[in-house]
Amino acid sequence: MTPHKPISYGHQNITDEDIQAVVETLRSDYLTQGPKLAEFEQDFAQKVGAKYAVAVCNGTAALHLSAMALNVHDGDNVIVTSLTFAASANCIRYCGGNVCFCDIDKENYLIDLNKLEAMLTTHPQGYYKGIVPVDFAGYPIHAEKLKALADQYHLWVIEDACHAPGAYFIDSKGNKQLAGNGTFADLTCFSFHPVKHIATGEGGMVTTNNKELYDKLCLYRTHGITRNPELMHENHGGWYYEMVELGFNYRMTDFQAALGISQLKRLDWSLQRRQEIAGKYNDAFKDIPQIKTPEVAKEVYHAYHLYVIQIEKRKELFDYLRNLNIFVQVHYEPVHLMPYYKNWGNKAGDLPIVEEYSQHCLSLPMYPTLTDEEQDWVIEKMKEFVK
Numbered sequence: 144m145t146p147h148k149p150i151s152y153g154h155q156n157i158t159d160e161d162i163q164a165v166v167e168t169l170r171s172d173y174l175t176q177g178p179k180l181a182e183f184e185q186d187f188a189q190k191v192g193a194k195y196a197v198a199v200c201n202g203t204a205a206l207h208l209s210a211m212a213l214n215v216h217d218g219d220n221v222i223v224t225s226l227t228f229a230a231s232a233n234c235i236r237y238c239g240g241n242v243c244f245c246d247i248d249k250e251n252y253l254i255d256l257n258k259l260e261a262m263l264t265t266h267p268q269g270y271y272k273g274i275v276p277v278d279f280a281g282y283p284i285h286a287e288k289l290k291a292l293a294d295q296y297h298l299w300v301i302e303d304a305c306h307a308p309g310a311y312f313i314d315s316k317g318n319k320q321l322a323g324n325g326t327f328a329d330l331t332c333f334s335f336h337p338v339k340h341i342a343t344g345e346g347g348m349v350t351t352n353n354k355e356l357y358d359k360l361c362l363y364r365t366h367g368i369t370r371n372p373e374l375m376h377e378n379h380g381g382w383y384y385e386m387v388e389l390g391f392n393y394r395m396t397d398f399q400a401a402l403g404i405s406q407l408k409r410l411d412w413s414l415q416r417r418q419e420i421a422g423k424y425n426d427a428f429k430d431i432p433q434i435k436t437p438e439v440a441k442e443v444y445h446a447y448h449l450y451v452i453q454i455e456k457r458k459e460l461f462d463y464l465r466n467l468n469i470f471v472q473v474h475y476e477p478v479h480l481m482p483y484y485k486n487w488g489n490k491a492g493d494l495p496i497v498e499e500y501s502q503h504c505l506s507l508p509m510y511p512t513l514t515d516e517e518q519d520w521v522i523e524k525m526k527e528f529v530k
């Protein structure tokens with residue numbers, strides 16, 4: 144059998160323009176905290192329709208700063224979906240909070256709003272402080288419905304949209320609501336890790352419409368240091384600054400921001416291409432009952448960071464494809480069953496839907512530069528396996 148060149152489940156796309164943009168910034172006066180950072184933040188905020196955006200060194204830092212800005216403290220109970228990357232839960236632990244995991248919806252794989260409500264009703268108001276839903280695989284949560292629930296129980300919402308820049312749903316009034324536009328979630332986090340839609344090597348962003356939260360994010364991003372006379376206790380002259388809170392160095396460099404600006408220009412193209420690839424997989428597998436393809440509601444524009452199928456013989460298919468140089472992946476093992484979170488009292492059987500899903504899920508190659516010929520090869524091999 145002819146071994147095909149390796150095909151991974153995701154891959155960055157770097158063009159000559161991207162390289163040019165980075166090189167120009169490397170030759171400029173600023174390597175960090177220069178004009179490119181502010182430009183990237185402005186462009187990104189505009190793209191998702193938010194008032195403010197704060198660029199940081201990765202998506203995990205975006206989540207951590209968000210939890211800090213919302214004042215998560217020791218013992219605060221926060222609800223997090225178990226179908227995600229560990230960072231969505233870890234950000235709560237960094238601040239001393241307790242992570243209370245919620246199961247997923249069987250069809251769209253997002254946090255199950257009915258189960259979420261059931262969790263909320265079994266405890267008195269104030270028991271939970273907030274919710275971290277995830278736009279898993281690029282499927283945007285129905286943030287309007289989630290916000291209604293959150294308001295009823297006085298909870299904040301950090302939307303983890305690391306998989307979903309450009310994704311949107313149509314709200315009850317028929318308006319398009321982009322993930323991260325600040326209408327419903329208090330804060331929304333994005334990642335620019337290479338497998339994501341926009342790649343800056345490492346990188347992240349938080350968007351919000353809330354000025355107070357925005358100011359906190361900016362402060363915590365650079366050590367809690369400020370030169371703002373309104374925040375300082377004293378002022379001894381032009382050199383003077385104060386550290387007023389305990390923050391971090393979570394800054395993004397200017398050459399990463401330059402790459403981000405350049406990549407952002409191709410976001411629409413990337414989304415369009417991902418839709419095409421998903422459409423072709425859907426078509427190819429529609430008459431194969433052994434393969435469950437992802438379901439998408441009509442009022443949703445999916446960003447397809449991942450294209451996830453479910454199949455009974457997942458392990459066999461994984462090994463079969465890997466032998467053919469097709470590097471599929473599992474997203475994810477449930478976070479509540481990670482040894483660290485098991486030590487916090489979570490156990491198998493707690494969340495049956497996500498546990499069942501994680502036995503069968505497999506992410507097929509999905510990235511804009513996947514060629515038709517490569518996708519045809521993947522489909523052909525999948526069909527051979529199923530036969």
Ligand SMILES: Cc1ncc(COP(=O)(O)O)c(C=O)c1O
Nearest residue numbers: 201202203228230305334335336
């Ligand atoms: C859903 C989700 N949240 C958070 C993160 C963390 O982002 P980063 O790797 O940029 O820290 C990731 C990254 O894979 C992710 O997939």
